[in-house]
Amino acid sequence: MIMHTTLTDSVEEAAAILNSGGVVAFPTETVYGLGAGICHPEALLRLFRAKGRPADNPLIVHLSSVGQVAEVASSLSLQAEQLIERFFPGPLTLVLKKNFSVPYTVTAGLETVGVRCPANLVAREFLRLACCPVAAPSANRSGLPSATSWEAVMQDLDGKIDCLLRGTPSAIGLESTIVDCSGERPLLLRAGAITLEQLRTVVPEITTVAVTEPEERPKCPGLKYPHYAPKASILLCTEVEKIDLNESPAAYIGTAAQPKGVALFKVCSSLEEYGRELFRFFRLCDASGIGVIYCELPSDEGLGRAIRDRLMRAAGLA
Numbered sequence: 001m002i003m004h005t006t007l008t009d010s011v012e013e014a015a016a017i018l019n020s021g022g023v024v025a026f027p028t029e030t031v032y033g034l035g036a037g038i039c040h041p042e043a044l045l046r047l048f049r050a051k052g053r054p055a056d057n058p059l060i061v062h063l064s065s066v067g068q069v070a071e072v073a074s075s076l077s078l079q080a081e082q083l084i085e086r087f088f089p090g091p092l093t094l095v096l097k098k099n100f101s102v103p104y105t106v107t108a109g110l111e112t113v114g115v116r117c118p119a120n121l122v123a124r125e126f127l128r129l130a131c132c133p134v135a136a137p138s139a140n141r142s143g144l145p146s147a148t149s150w151e152a153v154m155q156d157l158d159g160k161i162d163c164l165l166r167g168t169p170s171a172i173g174l175e176s177t178i179v180d181c182s183g184e185r186p187l188l189l190r191a192g193a194i195t196l197e198q199l200r201t202v203v204p205e206i207t208t209v210a211v212t213e214p215e216e217r218p219k220c221p222g223l224k225y226p227h228y229a230p231k232a233s234i235l236l237c238t239e240v241e242k243i244d245l246n247e248s249p250a251a252y253i254g255t256a257a258q259p260k261g262v263a264l265f266k267v268c269s270s271l272e273e274y275g276r277e278l279f280r281f282f283r284l285c286d287a288s289g290i291g292v293i294y295c296e297l298p299s300d301e302g303l304g305r306a307i308r309d310r311l312m313r314a315a316g317l318a
């Protein structure tokens with residue numbers, strides 16, 4: 001169904017639309033989110049439809065303040081409390097045991113809920129004006145690169161959602177780090193801008209999914225779906241010299257010097273810039289008819305772990 005999408009700069013207008021049962025996209029520091037109030041069951045269903053998101057992929061619940069965690073979680077481990085104390089508000093999602101107020105539509109039937117308190121000030125004001133916590137996946141069509149600007153949200157969702165609260169481009173450009181704190185041992189489910197090394201300064205015992213026994217793995221249903229993929233093929237490279245330009249029109253993104261002969265390139269001066277630009281560049285390549293995008297594969301440490309994860313998934317290798 002085609003509907004009118006209100007494009008606004010007014011946080012009050014966007015919150016009023018959300019509070020009347022609307023589906024509203026809004027800026028955050030990670031990527032743009034697509035929100036529906038957890039107290040609006042119809043809006044939650046419309047959100048899944050607008051994105052084309054499978055019903056078994058749970059949504060992260062966004063809170064305006066740390067104090068709201070108690071509204072959605074039934075209990076907190078000591079480690080969860082320590083991570084909240086250190087990293088909230090910010091680009092970190094914690095999976096916690098849910099309480100009765102969180103519907104199973106949001107958690108895809110799980111007894112746990114992902115919660116995050118964004119640092120972006122527009123997001124916080126929007127969430128403060130919302131009449132209940134806001135479930136919000138990334139504001140892109142399922143499977144495509146996440147939207148890191150309001151223009152990218154419009155490209156994917158214009159006519160499918162009620163409102164887009166316009167903001168600045170996402171400062172981080174990669175989705176939140178996710179840590180499951182609902183079990184015996186905290187587990188990194190998705191790498192992000194809060195790095196494993198930073199997390200371990202607070203909770204040294206955090207493990208990664210790869211080193212856990214299969215039967216111990218808690219579910220992170222979203223990780224089984226294809227993600228972040230542009231139309232162009234992704235080829236991962238560690239050395240620009242090895243790039244084969246017979247595959248053109250080709251593009252390159254990474255931190256190494258610009259390879260000769262590519263039609264489009266983005267040379268980033270830091271991993272932070274690489275993370276921020278990655279999805280924007282993927283969308284630009286698709287709009288420019290690029291066939292192959294060569295992406296530098298960073299090493300598996302610090303922010304490199306998150307960029308690597310997105311690249312592997314975009315390339316269909318994870």
Ligand code: AMP
Binds near residue numbers: 058095107110223
């Ligand atoms: P997105 O909002 O599009 O970045 O996707 C949210 C991610 O969080 C997906 O990979 C979900 O599977 C994951 N997630 C959300 N809630 C939970 C939960 N309760 N348990 C495990 N993973 C979750």
Ligand code: MG
Binds near residue numbers: 137138146
């Ligand atoms: Mg997503």
